[in-house]
Amino acid sequence: MIHTIYIEEEIRDHPRTLRICQRFPNARTIYCERYTSVFNNNSQNFRLQKKNPALILAKKHQKYVLPTPAGYGVGSERNFYFSHMLNCLYDCRYCFLQGMYRSANYLIFVNYEDFFEEITNTASASTEDSWFFSGYDCDSLAMDPVTDFMPTALEYFSNHPKSYLEIRTKSTQIRSLLNHEAMPNCVVAFSFSPNNTYKKLEHGVPDINKRIRAMKKLQNNGWRLGLRLDPVIYSPTLQADYESLLENIFQSIDAKLLHSVSYGMFRLPKPFYKKMIRLYPEEKLFSLPLTEHDAQVSFEQTTELSSLETVHTALLKYVEEKIIFPCR
């Protein structure tokens, strides 16, 4: 899977670096001074790199925790995100990472403790609960067997009950969660699209039913679950598609135990959208009649509103209004 590992000189002997390298004994190891020499250079091509991404192990030096964009959250006032990893194992064609980065290499910051120190500082700035979202710049669980981040994160959050963790994922790599006692301040949030969108756009993502089975196992073990329907992509069969998806999910998942549901329309910052067209000019999604509004490229507002209303209505069949959060 990984054939080349770039390692920053500063962390070449870090225990996590050594452990991760042990997993890939046949990989070529290349040392570099800073990861920025390898990640996100001007002439790099995300599409070409995605064919065979390398792994980069580095140390992050600042900005471990950032406020979430407006409209991103599940009911709390204090929302932050952190990314111990940049880029994703999967290749979803709608994903903004393709527009944000020029490099598709997987970048792992091995100094996890520095993230937790800043999470502590951020949370202690207020007496209110704080939410920390993992899985904004990567999938939280997909690479967990490599990163081994979750056991460390769960240990930290189990000792900080006023800090809430959302683990957003499309993965079925739930072993580290099943090995840990369920925590009241942790939500495992699974993202889904209807089957036709999944088949056409979510390359490499585990099958919908396998993800539902992973959710069920977690719910049976007492974990709080979230459901994320973002992005919603318009289709003439949108209503039937979402009704079918939700029926499939709630045949297995107890809706009453669900922590939250959020949904949001397909939307991209214009510079990201332009870059993604250049990468995938043949992609039908980027040729649909999209428009620019609120500094984002998305479907026309009437299409957007009716699509979101359709999804919202479909959700109300299973869950209470108070746990539904639209994202903008």
Add this chain to the structure above:
Amino acid sequence: MINLIAATRAEADPVIAALKLKRISTNFDLYQHDHIQLIISGMGKCNVATACGWLANRTFNEEAAGATSVAWLNFGIAGHATHELGSAYIAHKITDLATGELWYPHQFSNNLPSSELTTVDTPLLDYLPDQLHDMEASSFIKATRIFSDAELVQCIKVVSDNRTNPLSAVNAKFANSLITNSVEMIIQQAEQLETLSNTIPQPETRLFNLLHSRWHFSASQTTQLRRLLQRYAALLDSAENIPEPLQQKTSSKDVLNWLKGQVDRADISL
């Protein structure tokens, strides 16, 4: 398309013969067969930069107008303190000793051994530890990354001298024999690089050229035309000829309006 760069005739000849390339230019020693071009740049950073710039202009603007994706491979001999003569390496880190600039060519596999490569302006008295030495690679990679994606630019070097077999013993005949022994591997790498380059979708040029030559489009209309044709191909069809309803249009504005109407009304299920 793939462009191959060698510093000297001695290094280039085995590849020219193996690929049956024909000489086609007198400005530079340029050889071609079908979608493969090979240029003999001359030794040193200045020569290779000039050759790459000239070849890029020829590739993108003259011979293959509209080409958007070209792969580049620099091959040749290099020194190393301890590596065995004749062993071949793909460069995974290239440093320019004079300027300190460095590059990390993307590695697509680990099938071939790789090495650090330092480009020097003049031969060194002794070898730097654990790296290849040549006189062109840094200039080659700096120049070609202007024209192509970084992943499509690679260097392969064959060891010609080491501490026990000094540079002074290397002559044209020896360089030629070293490349001859590695020619199959060099061609294989070139083919892999070209295959990768071909995965980048080429823009629709035939219909664009037909429309652009028949009606007058301003600069901004030309941009609109390109994007509309891109959407037309993605949503409807890759039309080879001017669609029948467009034949009746009298102005570029009408052409654009018709195309926009078609793509905006297209079935928008994925």
